[in-house]
Amino acid sequence: MVFSSVTFIFYFLAIVIFLYALAKGKVKNAVLLGASLFFYFYGEGRMTLILVGVLLFTYYYAKLIELKRKRLVLALGVIICFTPLIYYKYSSFILANFGIVYRVALPLGISFFSFQASSYLIDVYRKDVKASSSLVNYGTYLTFFGQLVAGPIVRYETIAQEVERVRRFEVDEVYTGLKRFVLGLAKKCIIANTLGLAISEISAYDSGLILWMIAVMEVLQLYYDFSAYSDMAIGLGLFFGFHFLENFDHPLFATSVRSFWQRWHISLGTWFKDYVYFPLGGSRCKSARHIFNLLLVWTMTGLWHGAAWNFVLWGLYFGILIILERYTLLKRLTKLPYLNHIYLLFVIIIGFVFFNHENAFEYIARLFDLDHMVDPASLYYLESYSLLIVFSLIGATPLIKKLYQKAGAWSYFKYVEAVLIFVVFGLAISYLIGLGFNPFLYFRF
Amino acid sequence: MYKKVVLCLMSLLVLALGILTLFNQKEILSFERRKAQDLGDFAPLDPAYWEDLDAYLSDHFIFRETALKINNLSKKYLFAFKDNDGVYTKQGYLFDILTYDEAAVDHLILKTNELANTYFKDQDCYFVAIPRKNDYSERYFPDDLRFADIKKQLDDKLSLPMIAIADLLSLDSYYKTDIHWRQEALSKVAERIVESLGDTYHREDVKLQNAGTFYGALYARSFFDTAKDELYYVDLDLNGVKVFDLEKDAYVKVYDESAITSPDAYDLFLDGPSAYLKITNEKVNNGQKLIVFRDSFASSLLPLFINSYEEIEVLDLRYYSESLLDELELASDAKVLFIYGSEFINQSGALR
Known part of the structure; x- marks a missing residue:
């Protein structure tokens, strides 16, 4: 779904804002997470599983990094995090250089959410941020439909406080x-x-x-x-x-x-x-x-x-x-x-x-x-x-x-x-x- | 306070437009002369379904026509574009930009020569090329296609005799908002062609019927600075005339006034695009028969031939494959006329 479409402006966004306004407390993030996954599914269908996979992996792996703060653990996590990106984006290019024709469809925004997810692992390793204690909150950060498919690449520390607290509509x-x-x-x-x-x-x-x-x-x-x-x-x-x-x-x-x-x-x-x-x-x-x-x-x-x-x-x-x-x-x-x-x-x-x-x-x-x-x-x-x-x-x-x-x-x-x-x-x-x-x-x- | 007012008004606006759009059901977008996107069966796992939904909501947007007009007009008044999507206005007429494609013209010549030599080598074959209305107006776009370019190529390479009609046409032979010519301006053209074929032309008393207002194919792409057209047709004696449409396997009308509300009102003439038509006239017993290979320009011209021929077979090779011609058992004692507009000649890729 693109922002510049009738579907997004007159239906998707209107419904999400309405549900978000109705939701109380921490349910607001659940509304945003659900809306974001639907937003991605709308254009990418089954490819949504890749996004969900990256989300689940980095959420739990960040907790492991907090427990075992070793370079090797971080490196392994970052490599796994980048694996879908390397496969979907670069395998055709790499193989083409060896004369092998291999085509695979590129999931929308994979470069953006892979970079965002890897930054989270590195920041947790560096102790710049604590690993999120809520999958819904972390999922809201990683998949937020507003910047999911074309950035900006947001670091977790930029909105960590906002995503973890209960927010209200502020008129200004x-x-x-x-x-x-x-x-x-x-x-x-x-x-x-x-x-x-x-x-x-x-x-x-x-x-x-x-x-x-x-x-x-x-x-x-x-x-x-x-x-x-x-x-x-x-x-x-x-x-x-x-x-x-x-x-x-x-x-x-x-x-x-x-x-x-x-x-x-x-x-x-x-x-x-x-x-x-x-x-x-x-x-x-x-x-x-x-x-x-x-x-x-x-x-x-x-x-x-x-x-x-x-x-x-x-x-x-x-x-x-x-x-x-x-x-x-x-x-x-x-x-x-x-x-x-x-x-x-x-x-x-x-x-x-x-x-x-x-x-x-x-x-x-x-x-x-x-x-x-x-x-x-x-x-x-x-x-x-x-x-x-x-x-x-x-x-x-x-x-x-x-x-x-x-x-x-x-x-x-x-x-x-x-x-x-x-x-x-x-x-x-x-x-x-x-x-x-x-x-x-x-x-x- | 004013911020709250703005946010409330914007919310109401978005809500109202969204709801009104849901209730705005249309099958045809008459302004754009096309069918509106249909919403198929609910198939959420198929990304194509969601793409169709986007197109459906855009097509049914409540103020779609107004939005399109604002879009076009802003390109003129905000950005001072010289044309919009290749359409410009001059002398109160709309014109579209088309550049000369020598290869496409060659392709048409090759196909026509092959057809004539393969299927009609014992029959008299003729070719008519119809100029664009741009040829009767001062050049606007420097590289715009000119009839002279096409004609020279046809003169050099086509193996059939050509019937010239350019001198019988002028700018007002064409619709203001469409690329096509007006039937009421074609009597002399019809007469010239029939007599050049060596046949006798039955002169018609030109009585006109007004089928209604006509917005041609160029109108929706224009800056809306031209008058609308009126669609007239020549009232003919059609007693004893039958038009058989092979695709529909049914008889159709010479003039179908219900087409005026269809996406393309020009379909009024001879039922619009069709692969093969057979027109017979019981009143005529002069032995004159004609096979016509044509594009849409012939739809409005051929009714003027009806009272001159016993039988006219009409083929459009965009919709009928040449390889199936033998199955039609075309009249072997008919003359053969190839008649195409310059647009088609210059874009002959669709020829099957």
């Missing part, structure tokens, strides 16, 4: 959650999906200008699509009393690749930093080892996104850029206001060609083929989609947020805001209806 928080949910819905339905349609409409053409438009729009689409999901997840969390950490912070407005990755899919970056990069020694080691650590983390980041060589290249591309920035470029970039934004956008657009196209090198070469740069059709589409691209770029900067905050100082703005919520909701619903089935791009990870 639910209102903030509603704003955030509607914002996410609008970003997904109005911007991301429209960008997706535009991309598919022009993808039959191959002039340089069209390829540049596609490359730019793909980055924007991915940003709006994924950050929209995170917005909705954070909003849904607030409905039920959970405070998830931010997952995006205007990454396209960054001035370096390093800063970009501190603002894009923050929860994944934090996971790799805390559970791979720091344990390897991070930056507090010799340069050669530091470079090795970075390349390893970025190779893994690429592989997390997809089991294919283009994702490995994509990860390495950013790893190399971060190393270059760290050792030479960063000092120069800080002295180049405005130009550093252009640098960032350029390397991001090129980098995400690896993400979106298996024939990335050929695609990039055609981006710079001056002999086939412009044709009449490309000018037609540039004119047609220029406002969409400009609006999307402006929306990706902090400008709107700043203007919104300034307007908030005006005493009557709250009424304008209330009207805006309904107008934007209505517009987003009209796009949702118009586009039919529109899954989130990050579902495939």
Whole structure:
């Protein structure tokens, strides 16, 4: 089930909120757990058993880790936790490299809940959190439908207190959650999906200008699509009393690749930093080892996104850029206001060609083929989609947020805001209806 | 306080739309000219059931048509798109964008040459290509398909004589909201084709009947900045005329006015898409017979042939496999006409 569907908004969510409001005390978590398992079952059917398996295993194994706090025990637990992910996501890729064709369907969101579950085992081992004493509470944390299939990757300690205590509807928080949910819905339905349609409409053409438009729009689409999901997840969390950490912070407005990755899919970056990069020694080691650590983390980041060589290249591309920035470029970039934004956008657009196209090198070469740069059709589409691209770029900067905050100082703005919520909701619903089935791009990870 | 009001209003809105949608039962989405998603038997273990449920609820959403209109209009006024899903408006008409597919045209030419040489080598065969209405309007999309591209390829490679009709058509020969031509504008076209076949054309007194308002296939994808169409048909003397539909194994009407409320009102003409029709006219005894291979454009044209021929056999190879042609025992003393719109010629992948 996707958030941006009639089923979710007008039925599933409405019923869950109603049941949650009726439930007393600890039954509230049981309602959320049941709803989350149904949410997953709705799209994945029997694959739900994998989610339940990971849930049961990590719940009981964390108790074992508390009893026998040994590295070997932890390592075994993490390996078992990752086994379904490795089988479903990587077996086809590994075997394909040996010429063996083997296909298996990827369960939705397996990368997200596997990383979340493994972080729980590690945190219990490190004594950052205590193992949960309630399967229902832990299950609520691991399977919460708000962020189950596309993140953010929430660490147990972030919401441990909230999930263990009895929560109530708080008007201020639910209102903030509603704003955030509607914002996410609008970003997904109005911007991301429209960008997706535009991309598919022009993808039959191959002039340089069209390829540049596609490359730019793909980055924007991915940003709006994924950050929209995170917005909705954070909003849904607030409905039920959970405070998830931010997952995006205007990454396209960054001035370096390093800063970009501190603002894009923050929860994944934090996971790799805390559970791979720091344990390897991070930056507090010799340069050669530091470079090795970075390349390893970025190779893994690429592989997390997809089991294919283009994702490995994509990860390495950013790893190399971060190393270059760290050792030479960063000092120069800080002295180049405005130009550093252009640098960032350029390397991001090129980098995400690896993400979106298996024939990335050929695609990039055609981006710079001056002999086939412009044709009449490309000018037609540039004119047609220029406002969409400009609006999307402006929306990706902090400008709107700043203007919104300034307007908030005006005493009557709250009424304008209330009207805006309904107008934007209505517009987003009209796009949702118009586009039919529109899954989130990050579902495939 | 205002936050509580907003939350209450939003809850009521979601609840009301959800409940109203459950009671909004429709079989046909007339605005989109398609059937609404049906909800099959309850099969919770089958993921496809839940996908169908999503589609069902979306199709039956209480304000679906309004939502679609807002969606289209916002693309024009918010994003200034030059077209919506390949449909644009010019001179009060809706046009769709289509790019030239040389391979598809070649495919059609190959199939037509094969058919003519295999099944009708002793019969006179002719070909008519129908221009798009875009050909009668200034070029809007730079790479839009032009009739001249198709015609040159046909001239070069087709082994049949072609009957030209482009000079008899103009923009107002077509519907504003649909790709098809209007039957009431086709008298001269019918006359030209029949006489080019060497047959005698029975001129009709053109009396028109209005079947009702017509929203064509392009309307739902437009910015709604064009007038609706009226669907007229030419009132003919149909005494003694019978139309047999092989698929339905029944006689059907030349004009079926009940089709005006179906997903595609253009099905008014000759019962819409059908694999094989046999039209006979007891009043005509001139020995003239015709076999027509056609697409949907011929549905509105062929009624104008009825009083000129004893027998017309009509085949649509999108729905009837060429390999089964022998089973039909087509008339061996009939002339053969291939008549296709440019859209079909340029997208001939559906040819079986």
